[in-house]
Amino acid sequence: MHVALLANLKKNAPTWPGMSPDQWDDLDSPKTIDGISAAIESAGHKVTFLEGDATLFDNLPKVKPDICFNISEGHFGDAREAQIPAILEMLRIPYTGSRVLTLALALDKPMTKRVLTYHELPTPNFQVFERLNEELDPDLTFPLFIKPSREGTGMGVSAESIIQNKEQLYFQLEKMLARYQQPILVEHYIEGREVTIGMVGNLSGPAARRIPKDQEARRIFRGLHFFPSLEVNTAAYPEEEAGLYTNRMKTELADEFHYHCPAPLPDDLLEDLNWYAAATFRVMGCLDVARVDFRLDANDNNKPYILEINPLPGLNPGYSDLCIEASADGWSYEQLINRILDLAIERYQLNK
Ligand SMILES: Nc1ncnc2c1ncn2[C@@H]1O[C@H](COP(=O)(O)OP(=O)(O)OP(=O)(O)O)[C@@H](O)[C@H]1O
Numbered sequence: 342m343h344v345a346l347l348a349n350l351k352k353n354a355p356t357w358p359g360m361s362p363d364q365w366d367d368l369d370s371p372k373t374i375d376g377i378s379a380a381i382e383s384a385g386h387k388v389t390f391l392e393g394d395a396t397l398f399d400n401l402p403k404v405k406p407d408i409c410f411n412i413s414e415g416h417f418g419d420a421r422e423a424q425i426p427a428i429l430e431m432l433r434i435p436y437t438g439s440r441v442l443t444l445a446l447a448l449d450k451p452m453t454k455r456v457l458t459y460h461e462l463p464t465p466n467f468q469v470f471e472r473l474n475e476e477l478d479p480d481l482t483f484p485l486f487i488k489p490s491r492e493g494t495g496m497g498v499s500a501e502s503i504i505q506n507k508e509q510l511y512f513q514l515e516k517m518l519a520r521y522q523q524p525i526l527v528e529h530y531i532e533g534r535e536v537t538i539g540m541v542g543n544l545s546g547p548a549a550r551r552i553p554k555d556q557e558a559r560r561i562f563r564g565l566h567f568f569p570s571l572e573v574n575t576a577a578y579p580e581e582e583a584g585l586y587t588n589r590m591k592t593e594l595a596d597e598f599h600y601h602c603p604a605p606l607p608d609d610l611l612e613d614l615n616w617y618a619a620a621t622f623r624v625m626g627c628l629d630v631a632r633v634d635f636r637l638d639a640n641d642n643n644k645p646y647i648l649e650i651n652p653l654p655g656l657n658p659g660y661s662d663l664c665i666e667a668s669a670d671g672w673s674y675e676q677l678i679n680r681i682l683d684l685a686i687e688r689y690q691l692n693k
């Protein structure tokens with residue numbers, strides 16, 4: 342098949358005077374593009390890389406791919422990760438991974454949390470600030486955690502994200518509103534371990550029902566493959582990272598990532614995490630691949646809280662969480678990439 346790899350390279354991104362140094366931290370490196378291309382080629386396909394921007398309107402009709410491997414994060418707009426899939430659907434070209442609505446929802450953490458809350462899936466209580474003169478909801482007690490609503494790669498996450506009082510809250514809020522130009526999410530700070538669960542596959546059971554309240558009800562995750570859990574070894578990092586998985590750890594320090602995979606977790610807790618990950622995948626309407634990030638509350642018997650779901654998880658062959666998890670499961674990088682591609686090929690019923 343002819344596969345177009347659609348991504349946004351950091352080096353191709355627009356720049357302007359005074360832009361924030363972390364502006365494009367979410368975008369991809371040539372190493373990821375080369376890794377994915379080589380993996381797809383190793384399965385006998387032809388690959389063409391295309392920058393996932395407006396040039397696609399010209400380039401896609403020329404390249405005429407059978408399918409696109411999409412990891413485009415986009416540059417601008419409140420649903421930037423959904424823009425390329427929207428174009429592909431308009432042009433009726435098949436692509437890997439989640440669709441427009443899911444990518445738009447998952448990029449927006451507050452929207453995701455509203456969906457999770459409706460389904461009674463555990464996520465920290467929260468409030469969204471669109472401007473500085475909003476009162477803090479009296480239900481929210483300190484410590485709180487502050488982060489942008491629609492970024493990834495730990496952008497805006499550092500020790501300063503942990504908020505102990507109103508003064509700190511409004512100080513950080515002012516900085517974040519100015520820097521990220523988007524609503525800011527303030528939620529309960531969950532002190533504890535940091536675990537992420539990656540999965541590939543598609544749910545084959547009923548998917549549109551509300552999750553049953555009954556603890557004994559059958560848990561639906563048929564069709565999904567869970568990789569071993571990954572725990573960030575926060576103890577191995579300097580104190581200034583504050584036990585978090587910060588932007589600095591995901592960029593500057595990414596090559597010396599400290600983790601446990603599989604995470605040392607009791608079986609019943611791991612089963613709950615996998616179930617919550619599958620339920621999140623399900624209620625968000627994910628396809629083919631995703632990674633769900635959790636914190637385990639050290640002050641409440643390791644109770645899991647869902648922070649977010651990443652339907653476009655990082656695929657850097659060297660250090661991305663999902664790639665480490667797949668490798669701990671005995672999968673090569675080629676297997677991981679081609680499984681994602683094959684799942685999409687199957688969904689669209691294409692001939693290989
Ligand atoms: N409520 C919270 N309590 C404690 N720590 C938190 C909380 N929210 C976020 N964090 C910390 O910040 C990190 C980044 O948060 P989150 O996963 O929501 O953002 P992200 O930048 O989208 O991540 P990714 O790189 O996975 O896209 C978490 O891994 C965790 O260490």
Ligand SMILES: [Mg+2]
Nearest residue numbers: 495634648649
């Ligand atoms: Mg995360």
